[in-house]
Amino acid sequence: MGDESTDETVIICFCYNVRKKQILEAIAQGATTLEKIQDTLCASTGCGGCEMDVREILAQDKSLEKK
């Protein structure tokens, strides 16, 4: 609670206004690598400052993927 990193509407990539929710949706649609996120949303193709955040979201989501 009160942890903004869990807020799905938080903007992750300020260069391209990409929200966490969009990244999660892209991952759900198969963009499971940083490169695919870049291709799909342009996130992390500008200043690169959000790359760590994108990677973190990917890492978190991959752990959910294990079935």
Ligand code: FES
């Ligand atoms: S904040 Fe994402 S590339 Fe600059």
